[in-house]
Amino acid sequence: MTEATLVDRVICAAAQAWQDDGEVLATGIGIVPRLAASLCMASINRDLMMTDSEAFMVREPVPVGPRGDYRARRESAMGFARIFDNVWGGKRHAMVGPTQVDRWGQANISMIGDDYARPKVMMLGVRGFPGNSISHANSFFVPQHSPKVFVAGEVDMVASVGYRPERLARGWSLDEIDIRYIFSNLAVLDFGGPNHQVRLVAVHPGVTPQQVQDATGFPLHIPGAVAVTPAPTPAQLALLERFDPHHLRVGALGG
Amino acid sequence: MADKRMTSADVVAQLREGMTIGIGGWGPRRKPMALVREILRSPLKEITVVAYGGADVGMLCAAGKVKKLVFAFVSLDFIPLEPYFRAARQRGAIETMEIDEGMLLLGLKAAGMRVPFIPTRVGLGTDVLKVNPGIKLVDSPYDARQWVAMPALPLDAALVHVDRADARGVCQVKGPDLYMDDLFVRAAEKTYVSCDELVDGSVFEEGEEARYVHWDRADTSGVVHAPCGAHPSSCAPLYGFDVGHFKEYAAGAREPDGWQRYFERYVACTEQEYLARVGGEAAVRALPLPVF
Numbered sequence: 001m002t003e004a005t006l007v008d009r010v011i012c013a014a015a016q017a018w019q020d021d022g023e024v025l026a027t028g029i030g031i032v033p034r035l036a037a038s039l040c041m042a043s044i045n046r047d048l049m050m051t052d053s054e055a056f057m058v059r060e061p062v063p064v065g066p067r068g069d070y071r072a073r074r075e076s077a078m079g080f081a082r083i084f085d086n087v088w089g090g091k092r093h094a095m096v097g098p099t100q101v102d103r104w105g106q107a108n109i110s111m112i113g114d115d116y117a118r119p120k121v122m123m124l125g126v127r128g129f130p131g132n133s134i135s136h137a138n139s140f141f142v143p144q145h146s147p148k149v150f151v152a153g154e155v156d157m158v159a160s161v162g163y164r165p166e167r168l169a170r171g172w173s174l175d176e177i178d179i180r181y182i183f184s185n186l187a188v189l190d191f192g193g194p195n196h197q198v199r200l201v202a203v204h205p206g207v208t209p210q211q212v213q214d215a216t217g218f219p220l221h222i223p224g225a226v227a228v229t230p231a232p233t234p235a236q237l238a239l240l241e242r243f244d245p246h247h248l249r250v251g252a253l254g255g
Numbered sequence: 256m257a258d259k260r261m262t263s264a265d266v267v268a269q270l271r272e273g274m275t276i277g278i279g280g281w282g283p284r285r286k287p288m289a290l291v292r293e294i295l296r297s298p299l300k301e302i303t304v305v306a307y308g309g310a311d312v313g314m315l316c317a318a319g320k321v322k323k324l325v326f327a328f329v330s331l332d333f334i335p336l337e338p339y340f341r342a343a344r345q346r347g348a349i350e351t352m353e354i355d356e357g358m359l360l361l362g363l364k365a366a367g368m369r370v371p372f373i374p375t376r377v378g379l380g381t382d383v384l385k386v387n388p389g390i391k392l393v394d395s396p397y398d399a400r401q402w403v404a405m406p407a408l409p410l411d412a413a414l415v416h417v418d419r420a421d422a423r424g425v426c427q428v429k430g431p432d433l434y435m436d437d438l439f440v441r442a443a444e445k446t447y448v449s450c451d452e453l454v455d456g457s458v459f460e461e462g463e464e465a466r467y468v469h470w471d472r473a474d475t476s477g478v479v480h481a482p483c484g485a486h487p488s489s490c491a492p493l494y495g496f497d498v499g500h501f502k503e504y505a506a507g508a509r510e511p512d513g514w515q516r517y518f519e520r521y522v523a524c525t526e527q528e529y530l531a532r533v534g535g536e537a538a539v540r541a542l543p544l545p546v547f
Contacts (some may be wrong), residue, residue, distance in 0.1 A: 127328045
């Protein structure tokens, strides 16, 4: 399968992530999550809310890249302070791209290394991950599935909370945590195994469950039957063309 | 009647070693860069910086001004990793208080409200609590749960950039996002504002102009007229951020003398010379607003 075909397939799979969410803010950070949210809002869950990725809510998804004559169909203001009002109210499902993810679903975009005072690689900082992860649903997109991302131990800096009971404060339970899906260049996974173990849901064509396990630093729950990620439909491809007219998604899986 | 006009040098003369200084804006957006450049020109050092960080933080780190940084991220967005901040962290050169973006909001809000903390769920279960042992969990008087007590982040001074201001400190921001500037202002003992346009107060009487004034003039201590004073960050709707300038700045970080060369060309000069070196006021005002 060519990379271009694969990225379209991953976007269309990821578009299902919000299908049962009702009227929530769908935030996709990065081109694949954003296009997935756009497809979902345009065809699967039309009650979703999205922003123009700047400061307004829009009544239909905004195409990525230069817009030509297209004018964003603004619905309301949505500056950063108001985003936090939404986040803390819980009516949001974000799809984000962490640098590390561990078996508990804890994720990291802050720093790499074992000395916090002197990181081997300093990245962004924890950004909004702590607040997102304790407030609303989250899914992950990982362009290059490998044990460097899906680490064997704990992530180097726990920026978002996962299914790890010993980290809970008194009075809190794992029911407060809602990590939905992981979409990678190899597979679709969720946290539906025993005790929230990461479970293989589907593999992309030509990928075996063993290859996914080999590229993951912790044991996966692999059911007897694993689906194959479906190909995009002509209607989905037409929507992708509408929301990504400049084909900025090409190369989004890196490699 | 108070006349709060002053120069950038007057502002920096008010700042002292050891102070906690908040900087408004967000990443590459509406940063008070003319005031930051004036700090870079001065002997001021050992400051604690509180910011949604962009090149303001990167430059202050590169120049060795920062003792401690209170932050959730430092990024130029289209260049995700701020190179000089990154280098400072990897050298172990700065102390940090790394917190969630919303925790930073709450800390400023608490300081403005003059309360010691605001309870929140944000941070629970994460290493934010591990690397900041000073952030405590508290029992609730109303339920059986523990909550994060986000401490107030009082500022000795806040620096922000606005579109327009008058001599009394009435400040106007017409961009679609105020970021957290109003919270920085209210958290601060003193707030120094740079403005693209210095106007007569009668301007705010017209039409809906007063609706774009987001804090009280009593919270503005000084007003500096600095045309294009947010450059190379944006000041929507007046101008976008300067992609080419940021690329040149970031590329320099890969050279051993990159910061020194940037400093000599863009800092070791007057603001008038700076504006000329980046193409002039007309060129800055023609910078397109970003499209995402």
